[in-house]
Every structure is written in structure tokens, then in C-alpha cells.
């Protein structure tokens with residue numbers, strides 16, 4: 001509970017960002033405080049060790065999944081794969097199109113980032129509608145990886161993202 005409080009204290013809210021009517025949850029202050037950042041990784045590590053007997057790979061989601069994913073992967077002694085916005089990764093890739101609140105986006109992963117049959121956990125800073133993590137799950141399924149679950153710091157429960165991701169489970173440190 002102490003660790004959780006340390007984390008929650010460091011999440012700020014900005015009204016009308018990036019557009020009017022959106023209340024943006026900002027996790028950047030966590031990065032400024034090594035104790036809070038350590039607490040985030042401790043809490044994820046505890047959850048993963050308690051929940052899964054084997055995890056082969058952490059998959060970080062562009063861009064804020066990249067901040068926490070490598071730290072967790074190192075803790076667990078496993079590797080990291082990246083899912084990025086289209087056009088950022090060299091070599092053979094797989095991609096999937098998905099819709100955002102406004103317009104469309106495409107997520108992409110290097111073909112050799114994950115091996116068929118690998119058990120993977122996805123990580124991002126925040127779950128809203130679930131569109132981003134859903135697309136990421138699709139990419140991993142295309143490469144025959146087994147998605148064990150998704151990890152996020154923040155879940156916005158009104159938007160039903162966890163419902164959208166079912167049967168893949170979501171673990172969040174905090175909810176709004």
C-alpha cells in the first residue's frame with residue numbers, strides 16, 4: 001500500500017489535453033522520482049511472479065510502454081520487444097491498422113521480435129478504450145505468440161478497455 005501511494009501521488013491530471021474534454025493522466029512525475037519508479041517496477045514484478053509460472057518476453061507499447069517495459073524485463077531476467085507506430089522499425093515487419101478516437105493508426109513489430117509459442121506480457125502506461133493494446137495483441141497473435149495479459153499503470157474504467165481486451169486480462173496499478 002505504501003508503494004501504491006508513492007505511485008498514485010505522482011500521477012497528475014491535465015484537463016483539455018490533447019484536446020478539449022479530455023482529462024489527461026500524466027505519469028512523467030514518476031520518472032522524476034526514483035523511489036516512485038522503483039515502486040512501479042516492484043508492484044509489476046510482484047504481480048507477475050505471483051500470477052505466472054513462466055513469462056518469456058515483455059512487449060512494450062510505443063511510447064510510454066518503453067519507459068517501464070525494459071526495467072520490468074530486466075527485473076524478470078527476460079527480453080523486451082517493441083511495438084511501434086508504423087514506419088519506425090527497419091527490416092521485415094508485421095503491422096495492423098486500428099482506429100483511434102480521431103482517425104486511424106497502424107502498429108508495427110519486427111517479425112523476429114518474438115518467436116512462435118512465446119508467452120508474452122504487454123506493458124503500457126495507460127488503458128483507455130483498449131484500442132492500442134487490442135491492436136498489439138493482434139500483432140502478437142499474427143506471430144503466434146501467447147498473450148498472457150496486459151500491464152498498465154493506469155486504467156480509465158469508464159471506457160471499458162478491459163472488456164474490449166477480453167479474454168486477455170488487464171492488471172493496473174491504479175484506476176480512475
Ligand code: 5GP
Nearest residue numbers: 023024025026125126127128129130131132
Ligand atoms: P486506448 O488505445 O486504450 O484508447 O488509449 C491508450 C493509449 O493512448 C496509450 O498508449 C496511452 O499512452 C495513450 N493515452 C490515452 N489517454 C491517455 C492519458 O490520459 N494519459 C496518458 N499518459 N496516456 C494516454
